[in-house]
Amino acid sequence: MTPEHLAQIHAAAFQQDRSWSAQEFKELLSSPLVTVISERGGFALTRLIAGEAELLTLAVDPKHQNQGIGRRLLNRWLAGDMDQAFLEVAADNAAAFHLYTCIGFQITATRRGYYRRQDAAAVDALILSIDLTHGQPALSTAKNIESG
Numbered sequence: 674m675t676p677e678h679l680a681q682i683h684a685a686a687f688q689q690d691r692s693w694s695a696q697e698f699k700e701l702l703s704s705p706l707v708t709v710i711s712e713r714g715g716f717a718l719t720r721l722i723a724g725e726a727e728l729l730t731l732a733v734d735p736k737h738q739n740q741g742i743g744r745r746l747l748n749r750w751l752a753g754d755m756d757q758a759f760l761e762v763a764a765d766n767a768a769a770f771h772l773y774t775c776i777g778f779q780i781t782a783t784r785r786g787y788y789r790r791q792d793a794a795a796v797d798a799l800i801l802s803i804d805l806t807h808g809q810p811a812l813s814t815a816k817n818i819e820s821g
């Protein structure tokens with residue numbers, strides 16, 4: 674996927690938040706530590722430093738949501754070689770929180786009022802992590818959809 678395509682999906686997925694530009698994706702992808710995992714309609718951008726994997730962002734185009742793409746991207750990410758994985762999610766993001774906790778992520782910290790919202794109260798950021806030193810989680814089953 675090109676940086677332009679990543680930016681397009683990100684903007685469609687994150688309509689309430691500031692979306693990331695193609696230039697920002699290009700700069701992130703220039704790091705050897707950063708990897709994009711993608712399939713038609715969605716992608717996960719991840720970073721691996723000394724066995725610690727971070728999910729920088731996960732986005733599925735609304736046209737393709739609820740078809741198992743997000744879950745499959747996460748499963749592919751967690752199948753990599755890592756000791757621990759972590760990510761950050763807004764406390765009001767029910768879809769993403771559901772997905773992460775189903776896979777086995779647990780809340781390890783909270784940043785109070787981290788996400789500023791226009792015309793609404795700020796929302797906490799939850800830091801979720803999963804320990805993979807004893808192997809991968811029982812990877813959840815993806816719904817049946819062709820990869821693109």
Ligand SMILES: CC(C)(COP(=O)(O)OP(=O)(O)OC[C@H]1O[C@@H](n2cnc3c(N)ncnc32)[C@H](O)[C@@H]1OP(=O)(O)O)[C@@H](O)C(=O)NCCC(=O)NCCS
Pocket residue numbers: 686687715730731732733734737738739740741742743744745761762763766767768769771772775
């Ligand atoms: C979060 C996101 C990546 C999920 O991707 P997706 O491809 O739609 O997810 P899946 O189809 O794999 O569904 C995974 C689970 O989430 C559930 N889910 C999907 N939308 C939901 C919603 N609005 N509320 C609650 N659960 C929801 C699904 O039911 C499924 O759970 P189940 O298998 O137990 O039924 C996608 O909604 C998205 O891009 N959202 C906007 C960007 C975002 O919030 N990214 C994450 C930031 S941390």
